[in-house]
């Protein structure tokens with residue numbers, strides 16, 4: 414097996430995506446980093462690091478943009494070994510109050526965005542006869558969550574797509590897995606009211622929220638040669654919440 418070298422990470426400007434990018438950079442990967450919003454602070458995290466990377470701004474729900482992202486990666490590095498589908502949003506609300514727009518937007522980014530990136534990278538990885546696709550799903554995709562019917566549908570869909578694509582691409586040695594984080598400390602969970610966090614903590618056997626590095630450590634393993642016999646799996650990083 415050829416040494417893994419180039420990784421595309423979506424939603425890499427902050428949170429879990431940034432942590433995965435830094436972990437892969439430290440492991441020697443060249444990085445193609447996507448996000449909708451890059452600011453000076455996010456950019457400096459990578460420019461201050463001694464790593465090989467290119468930044469790309471765009472929306473993963475646009476298939477045109479995603480094609481250009483793949484072109485950028487191929488032009489600069491000549492291969493795409495690992496793709497991490499991490500970009501994601503929430504637009505929470507109980508179903509009777511949820512607008513169609515909020516339902517559609519979350520599906521567009523969290524489900525269609527993953528489809529766009531998987532489709533474009535599958536084409537390349539099938540030719541290479543090697544590759545890893547790592548999708549960031551969620552415990553909410555496994556168990557559902559009141560107030561997140563749009564997000565649960567998208568993340569559950571990501572799980573189903575992961576299993577399907579793993580079956581499609583296995584014969585080409587392209588492995589497709591998903592990570593299902595529980596509740597991890599990022600801007601996405603910062604908005605949760607204190608009483609919600611307290612109630613969550615009672616449901617987490619390890620008694621604390623996760624750190625972004627907890628997810629990044631698993632992503633690095635799934636990007637490494639050591640995970641070469643694992644495909645189609647949904648692996649929880651949730652402090653035992655989904656036991």
Ligand SMILES: NC(=O)c1ccc[n+]([C@@H]2O[C@H](COP(=O)([O-])OP(=O)(O)OC[C@H]3O[C@@H](n4cnc5c(N)ncnc54)[C@H](O)[C@@H]3O)[C@@H](O)[C@H]2O)c1
Nearest residue numbers: 424428429448449472473499500501551594596597599601
């Ligand atoms: N934080 C958690 O507890 C948790 C739990 C389970 C799953 N997740 C998933 O992990 C992933 C990362 O979440 P996070 O907590 O780091 O969130 P975050 O909000 O801190 O970061 C998400 C990043 O994705 C980018 N992004 C959003 N929409 C985009 C688009 N259309 N195209 C490109 N980039 C886009 C944002 O600009 C942001 O930089 C998401 O898919 C999320 O659903 C998070």
